[in-house]
Amino acid sequence: MDALFAPNHPLDQSVAVMAARVRDRSDSLSAQELVGAALARIEACNADLHAFLCVTPEIALEQARAVDAAVQAGQDPGPLAGVPLAVKDNLAVPGAPLTCASRILANYTPPTAATSVARAVAAGACVVGKTNLDEFAMGSSTENSAFGATRNPYDRTRVPGGSSGGSAAAVAAGLAPLALGSDTGGSIRQPAALCGIVGVKPTYGRVSRNGLVAFASSLDQVGPFGRTAADARALLQAIEGPDDADATTRAMPSVAASTPPSLAGLRYGTVREFDVSQVPGGADAEAAVDGVRARLRAAGATAVDLSLPLVTGSIPVYYIVAPAEASSNLARFDGVRYGHRAHDANSLESLYARSRDEGFGTEVKRRILIGTFALSSGYADAYYKRAMAARTALRAQFDAAFKRCDVLISATTPTSAFALGEKSDDPLAMYLCDVLTVAANLAGIPAVSIPCGRDSRGLPLGLQLWGPVGSEGRLLDLAAALAAETGLGYEAPTGYGGPA
Amino acid sequence: MTPAPRVLVGMEVHLQLATATKCFSPSPYHFGADPNTLIDPVVLGLPGALPVLNREAVRLAIRTGLALGAEIAHITKWDRKNYFYPDLPKGYQISQFDQPLCEGGAVEIDGDDGQPKVIRIRRAHLEEDTGKSTHDEGGAKSRVDLNRAGAPLLEIVSEPDITSASEAERYLDALREIVAYVGTSDGNMQEGNLRCEPNVNLVFPNGDRTAIVEVKNINSVRNVGRAIEFEIVRQAREYAEEGRTAENTPRSTRGWDDDAGATVHQRWKESADDYRYFPEPDLPPLAIERAFVERERAELPELPRARRARYRDVLGLSAYDAEVLTGDPHLSAWFERALGGQRDAKTVANWVQGELMRYLNEHKLQLADVALTPEGLGELVDLQSDGTLNARTAKELFREVVASGASVAALVAERGLAQVSDxxxxxxxxxxxxxxxxxxxxxxxxxxxxxxxxxxxxxxxxxxxxxxxxxxxxxxxxxxx
Structure with a gap:
């Protein structure tokens, strides 16, 4: 195991260095070696972490051979040349199962690639496997996986967060330098925070949802995980941009790096409603963010105190909109064309009822029921329509806030990683994990979670940067500047990858 | 003896628009292909597949709406209609709920009294078709063909202005004729391009009314009339014998049984179906520019009923001739070109209905198979009316050029066929x-x-x-x- 995580291992370098070495014909490092090393790390660690539901050596090595062949032929294999990529198992990779961590899709393999996956591969990335998630991305701990929970590499008795917990754990443990996730209410940022890495929830419409199994279509967004802002940016840059196959994508300025912003003159907003210092267990998280705020002011930034009253309604609004859309999106899993079909159904009605009862887990059923109820005749006005109106109003409050400041800064989660099983029987406690993240999805704005030190138990904490629509390039610039200013960043968990 | 009731019929028509590909995906659709061959990930509802709007479907829907005199929405949007059925792959149908593409409009028909009658259109909205389920006798097996799933449909809902079976038939004939003229649908009921569901009830002089019955599974215009006639008798009898009214009887859906010549009860609509409509999040709302609408409006051809009136009232053709010459949009367009705007309509009409029709019938040909262009016939008519050709020579020449498409004037010059008038x-x-x-x-x-x-x-x-x-x-x- 030592050699796997040897100091200065190529997998622990930055993505830019890794790809540059693969692209450099005079450098002996090949894509196949890089991919081989990642596969060896997964082989060694996955039984323990359960970050991957499926490892795809054939796919990864074939892609690596294509990259190496391109290099040998003098062609440019792209900015992610040979970089091992972990893909959340709700994104389609042709030839690999697409389970969404659900029994209902246990045996389903998609015919085509998700646009985000295809673009990353076109940029040279090599898909090493499909990562674990809460079933259909519904959850905040990855415990709702039908195939078993993922463990947090910093403390294997704790959750990695969710729903993209497998992707976050894989990157944090150095099993893959990059991973794709999806964020509907915090499913990239919350596990990124709990695993001490960088995760980006892009502006709604920046990244194609084509090939992402829909949970809540108006909230879902595909985004990157990386150990640094630069790594995450490299992946986001590869996958961003309008897609003919997704009518909700829009053209917006690229996230390509610009001149690092000066922290002097930066106006950062502190939102009263995002203060978790009084929330049980939230003191550490707020204190960590306060530490960064102090460094910012010391560097010449200006603090702006704000109130966004509608933020307090984010969770109820989210838990109407997301289940409502999910109840419709998951109707296609009916046992008729693909996926799990009950064996002993004796009528159409029982085919539906039994296939879905056997195929879906408890949390998914709970949300389908909530959503079906929220959309029912006589209730839709009181619930779904009011929730949609609240989203519009919330968006307006964010717009007003971004007239007064450049960025909002908050904790990503009220607490660090909780213990496996701690909240499994308490769905409401689980829902509150997203209290600091869902507002960005409801408003369609981008937000980035970056490492923000450790709490009193030595577990990673995350800091969240929020910006207006289309600003994730600037958020990543700022994340890099903050890391440089504060020295806060990814620290490999004991026993896993070295410093990036 | 119960006094005669008033008959109220509202018509729901599903019109398949003649696009090359489906409403929200790239598969083609045409009738008669092998089952499940016109499909793609969107049609199958595969996980992660997203709908992408076919703008041609919107254009054809707008064109149809304009031909019906409808108001075209400035902003329209899509909604999901949620229900489970094996021929509905996604578990929801993409449709339009509260902001239809077209509102208002009318179709004019001849009423039963022979006077023109306006059947008002309530709305017309765009939606995707479902697949088709077939069930074995005895229910051992059901089969699903998704070829039709996702084909664009315009659902045209009329007000209950139709008051008899024959008016309903004329309404459908008029609608089919209009869409054939504007070229937006084949309107073929046998192939399912046009499907209709009459909603029938009766109002008695004392104010009692029967519960509305929707009749499904009708495959021809004639059977729409038969189904309505059957319902009139059935509802009147149930009212007279059992006192059934809308007060004590829920709405229901009945199916047309062609062999029995009867409607058969399918289900009660005790409460309104709950389709849990909500805005389709995968498709942004669509703004429809006025310039686009006006361009489409300007490109609309003269509609059949107006053309028929003009033939009678302006061109002086008989009602019969006007009917025949406007009955088929291709024939009508051919006749218009042969007329060329200034030729004597009766003369041209005689040629078209006489020699041309005889030729088509004799050889079992379609108009499209004829080599002679309408302008060629016009030339022949001109040469006859200016005395260059006599009637016999003209007919002989017609028989030659109708098959060859050769220029009449050139043949006359070449063969010295000009009439001797020295x-x-x-x-x-x-x-x-x-x-x-x-x-x-x-x-x-x-x-x-x-x-x-x-x-x-x-x-x-x-x-x-x-x-x-x-x-x-x-x-x-x-x-x-």
């Missing part, structure tokens, strides 16, 4: 004829008028058929004395 030549021919038919001349002068025809025929023969019959007649009169 008086000297005609006189010489008549004299020659009188010499050759001396017996006939004698008979005529002896008082047998029929003998004159033999001399006339001989004269025309001398002129190789190219004489102007009136001129020959006149010369013959002079010389016979």
């Amino acid at each position: 008086r000297g030549a005609v006189e010489a021919a008549v004299r020659a004829a009188m010499e050759r038919q001396a017996q006939a001349v004698e008979d005529f002068r002896a008082g047998n008028p029929k003998a004159r025809g033999r001399i006339f025929g001989e004269a025309m023969k001398q002129l190789r058929g190219q004489g102007d019959p009136r001129q020959v007649d006149e010369v013959l009169n002079t010389l016979l004395g």
